[in-house]
Amino acid sequence: MKTPASFGSDLVPTSGRLRRRILFDRVIGWVLLLAFVAVLFPLFDLVGWVSSYALPTMSWSVLTENQVGESGGLYAMIVGTLVLISLGTAIAAGLGISAGFYTAEFAPPPVRRLARLAGNVLAGVPAIVLGYFGYYALVLYTHWGFTTLAGGIILGIFMLPYIFRTTDIALSNVPPSQREASLALGSNRIQYLRRVAFPIAFPTILTGIFFAMALGLGEAAPLVYTAGWSSTPVQNLMQPTAFLTGGIWAFYDFPRSYGTFLTLAFQAAFLLIVIVLVINIVVQVLSDRYRQRLAGIYE
Amino acid sequence: MIPLVVLGAVIAVLVIASGLKDFGWTFWGFQYRFVPGEPEASSWGIGVFLVGTFLTAGLSLVLATLLSLALAISSVVYLPPLPGRLLSMVTNLLAGIPSVIYGIWGFVVLAPYFGMALEPSLKDVLGWLPGFGGPDSAIGPWGTLLAVFILTIMIIPLTTALMRESLRSVPRELVEAGLALGATRWEVVRRVRMRVARNGLWSAVLLGFGRALGESVAVAMVIGGTSIALPPSLYASSTTVASFIFSQLDSALLYPDLFILLVEFSLVLLGIAVVVNLVAQRFTRVELATATTLGGGG
Numbered sequence: 034m035k036t037p038a039s040f041g042s043d044l045v046p047t048s049g050r051l052r053r054r055i056l057f058d059r060v061i062g063w064v065l066l067l068a069f070v071a072v073l074f075p076l077f078d079l080v081g082w083v084s085s086y087a088l089p090t091m092s093w094s095v096l097t098e099n100q101v102g103e104s105g106g107l108y109a110m111i112v113g114t115l116v117l118i119s120l121g122t123a124i125a126a127g128l129g130i131s132a133g134f135y136t137a138e139f140a141p142p143p144v145r146r147l148a149r150l151a152g153n154v155l156a157g158v159p160a161i162v163l164g165y166f167g168y169y170a171l172v173l174y175t176h177w178g179f180t181t182l183a184g185g186i187i188l189g190i191f192m193l194p195y196i197f198r199t200t201d202i203a204l205s206n207v208p209p210s211q212r213e214a215s216l217a218l219g220s221n222r223i224q225y226l227r228r229v230a231f232p233i234a235f236p237t238i239l240t241g242i243f244f245a246m247a248l249g250l251g252e253a254a255p256l257v258y259t260a261g262w263s264s265t266p267v268q269n270l271m272q273p274t275a276f277l278t279g280g281i282w283a284f285y286d287f288p289r290s291y292g293t294f295l296t297l298a299f300q301a302a303f304l305l306i307v308i309v310l311v312i313n314i315v316v317q318v319l320s321d322r323y324r325q326r327l328a329g330i331y332e
Numbered sequence: 333m334i335p336l337v338v339l340g341a342v343i344a345v346l347v348i349a350s351g352l353k354d355f356g357w358t359f360w361g362f363q364y365r366f367v368p369g370e371p372e373a374s375s376w377g378i379g380v381f382l383v384g385t386f387l388t389a390g391l392s393l394v395l396a397t398l399l400s401l402a403l404a405i406s407s408v409v410y411l412p413p414l415p416g417r418l419l420s421m422v423t424n425l426l427a428g429i430p431s432v433i434y435g436i437w438g439f440v441v442l443a444p445y446f447g448m449a450l451e452p453s454l455k456d457v458l459g460w461l462p463g464f465g466g467p468d469s470a471i472g473p474w475g476t477l478l479a480v481f482i483l484t485i486m487i488i489p490l491t492t493a494l495m496r497e498s499l500r501s502v503p504r505e506l507v508e509a510g511l512a513l514g515a516t517r518w519e520v521v522r523r524v525r526m527r528v529a530r531n532g533l534w535s536a537v538l539l540g541f542g543r544a545l546g547e548s549v550a551v552a553m554v555i556g557g558t559s560i561a562l563p564p565s566l567y568a569s570s571t572t573v574a575s576f577i578f579s580q581l582d583s584a585l586l587y588p589d590l591f592i593l594l595v596e597f598s599l600v601l602l603g604i605a606v607v608v609n610l611v612a613q614r615f616t617r618v619e620l621a622t623a624t625t626l627g628g629g630g
Contacts, residue, residue, distance in 0.1 A: 058516035062410040068402035072423050075485045079429065082441045150613060157539070157609035158602060159546025161574050165598040251430025254548045257581055278432045285436040285553060302433045313428035317421050
């Protein structure tokens with residue numbers, strides 16, 4: 034029995050222009066495949082090297098101890114990152130989901146177009162510009178100094194467009210038949226949104242939130258100018274705080290022979306990679322499952 | 333289109349005017365010399381930073397465009413569905429790796445290869461090309477080429493995802509018409525898919541460019557730091573607007589002049605990023621544009 038792959042081969046003429054075209058097509062298929070080296074190499078090389086630096090001295094104490102001089106662990110940074118990402122997610126999800134509901138359901142068309150344009154442009158604003166804006170507006174102008182709150186707010190602004198856009202798309206993509214059925218049964222717009230649109234859109238919105246969290250966790254640029262740095266775990270929101278990406282930035286250029294700083298940086302990197310990869314795999318699986326509805330947002 | 337042009341022009345005028353207000357015409361020149369505490373002896377040109385920004389972003393964009401096109405075409409046209417989807421997932425995982433981790437990987441792991449193996453052999457083979465023959469970076473293996481490499485890897489997931497989406501959304505009838513007329517898969521890609529998806533592909537390129545322009549952390553870690561001069565070769569260190577802002581925290585705390593300068597730099601970077609993004613929007617229908625979300629602002 035002929036497999037589909039061998040089926041075509043007796044259709045290829047032994048010479049001439051058609052043969053050249055068909056062979057060129059096959060060769061180029063393999064040549065293009067070479068480009069996957071460009072994504073597979075970094076992924077494996079990077080994860081491998083980071084693990085090889087981080088794992089030999091990895092232990093629970095790295096996660097639970099505070100860094101003191103040359104020894105200790107990542108405790109203050111982990112706490113800081115958790116506080117910052119919670120603040121950022123709360124702000125971004127609150128604003129982004131409401132803005133998404135407004136844009137998809139209530140806004141008149143010109144406002145809707147403008148809001149979508151603004152969301153896309155905000156997503157394109159470099160993170161360091163947001164960070165420096167935060168430094169100007171929330172650190173200097175308010176006389177707060179470096180604070181966890183400022184870091185959380187700027188991180189929230191950074192994450193906002195991703196949550197906003199997914200909410201907007203998720204709600205806009207609810208099939209019109211669902212709305213018509215709901216309205217025909219006598220529900221008003223709020224009831225439709227609560228009982229029909231939100232449950233359908235929810236997995237997508239959740240995917241957007243996870244995605245934004247993975248991005249926010251990995252960003253240093255919005256934070257160095259706003260959250261500052263601190264060597265002790267953060268106690269309240271008006272103090273500066275340490276965070277994992279900041280730890281990597283602070284310690285990456287210490288020579289390997291010089292204390293544990295480089296190892297600590299790689300351990301922070303390892304921890305971040307694990308967290309972010311887990312979140313991203315969840316995002317991939319969710320968006321694969323809700324592929325139809327997502328219409329290609331995360332792939 | 334016209335509102336976008338007007339908006340872009342307004343942004344450009346505002347940015348240029350605010351640079352002039354604080355620093356005069358030298359702000360748009362190539363002289364950069366910072367003498368702490370002596371404003372008269374200092375000179376604040378953004379030129380070198382802009383050249384570095386466009387050089388690194390432009391080169392990495394060329395590489396990333398070629399690679400992402402190859403990746404997108406293989407996964408849409410040549411690969412069977414399952415491997416195609418798996419490889420898309422791998423590409424997307426790459427998008428999730430934080431930039432600061434690309435930075436430390438480039439700084440610690442890749443830099444020795446670049447300094448000892450890749451750059452000498454590039455110099456041997458391509459030394460006759462401008463930029464490839466010049467001197468090495470004075471401070472070690474870190475430099476422009478490494479930054480280009482890291483940026484390329486960082487923007488590939490974004491451009492690949494957008495290109496894949498545009499190639500895939502080409503109407504099936506057109507593709508099938510091409511195949512039915514006897515065109516090979518490659519001919520259909522080249523003459524049907526890539527033509528129909530032209531706008532989407534351009535917007536992918538532009539969004540990748542915007543991303544590369546704005547990347548600060550990873551570039552600051554690998555580009556070779558403090559040298560503020562036009563790079564004599566690709567191996568030498570240079571600097572970009574974004575990475576300079578990111579790395580000057582300590583100085584900005586100390587010197588009010590530098591603080592104001594960094595405000596201007598941020599405005600210029602913001603202006604460029606907004607214009608690039610607005611043009612990218614222009615290439616996609618608004619509905620499609622909202623569906624093209626991936627990756628961070630760098």
